[in-house]
Amino acid sequence: MAYALEDEFGDIIGKARRGQNMSHAETATAAGISESDLSRMEKYTLNPTETQVYKLAEVLNLDGAKLLSIANEEWEPEPIQHSDDALEVITVSAPVGGWPVNAYILICKATNEAAIIDTAASPDQILKQLGTHKVNTTAILLTHSHSDHTDGLPRLQSATKCHTYIHKNEPKPRSAGKLQELEHSDIVKVGELKVTVLDTPGHTPGGCSFHTEKVAFVGDAIFAGSVGGPNISYQDEINSVRDNLLTLPDDVRLFPGHGPSTTVGEEKLHNPFF
Ligand SMILES: [Fe+2]
Structure with a gap:
């Protein structure tokens, strides 16, 4: 089954990076990865390693463990379970x-x-x-x-x-x-x-x-x-x-x-x- 989230790892780091006005170059340098690898991660043509996920999370002020769980497609929200009386x-x-x-x-x-x-x-x-x-x-x-x-x-x-x-x-x-x-x-x-x-x-x-x-x-x-x-x-x-x-x-x-x-x-x- 396809992963059901609207945004996955690439979208999340792209939004955090753009939201904090950080360039590809600046973000990549701070995270110790190449600029082209960062671009490929944002476009989903390269999967990050666990170390890279934590490093990017630190640079982009994101929660590393939560980001890793989405990068590994380990979490999606529970479906609606019960109805409401009102x-x-x-x-x-x-x-x-x-x-x-x-x-x-x-x-x-x-x-x-x-x-x-x-x-x-x-x-x-x-x-x-x-x-x-x-x-x-x-x-x-x-x-x-x-x-x-x-x-x-x-x-x-x-x-x-x-x-x-x-x-x-x-x-x-x-x-x-x-x-x-x-x-x-x-x-x-x-x-x-x-x-x-x-x-x-x-x-x-x-x-x-x-x-x-x-x-x-x-x-x-x-x-x-x-x-x-x-x-x-x-x-x-x-x-x-x-x-x-x-x-x-x-x-x-x-x-x-x-x-x-x-x-x-x-x-x-x-x-x-x-
Ligand atoms: Fe909108």
Whole structure:
């Protein structure tokens, strides 16, 4: 079976290196390996030795043991095991621009009201699921405005006629309606569920996560075993994930924009960025 993580060793060291503004040459010299070997490791054409993994982790401020476990393909998160009395999460995964992307539907079981989280991973499939579950959709929540998470927004707005929410610091995507702005600790109600906004910038200026009960939708802030590309600020990304997501209870399940879901506890144990 293919290793299921969104990012593996090469992506992880590439993101850490670029996030800390280190060149190939600088990183390779500090780690005692050749520049071309480092490039090949980032492109998955050369496997690192255990010593090289630990050395690169030290140079890039990553956790060496956790990085080695991913380099050796020894860890992936446990699949979802039990359901929740208060809510249901439906995952819609589909390729966008050639790469798999996740959108989610959060359903309040008490009222059958629902929110759509991100809109690009097949609006058709999202609408089909809403119909199958016979829910009343009351909100569209956007973790960030990258097109692989927001294409499809006008279509879903027209079909559901519900409010769309996005962080106030985030560039605004193409929209068929008014966008309601959010900030850290705001609450959006989905039926009886109180969904709290958590700032998780760094991948984008106003990236945010949505937390309720034992689930959080985290966009591209954190992936199982990795983080999203630190396009705006590596330090903001690391700090906000550490302070606003990894402080949630260990059994909170994190649903990212790419790759498998994971939990706070598993990320604390296995994510080499933390
Ligand atoms: Fe993104």
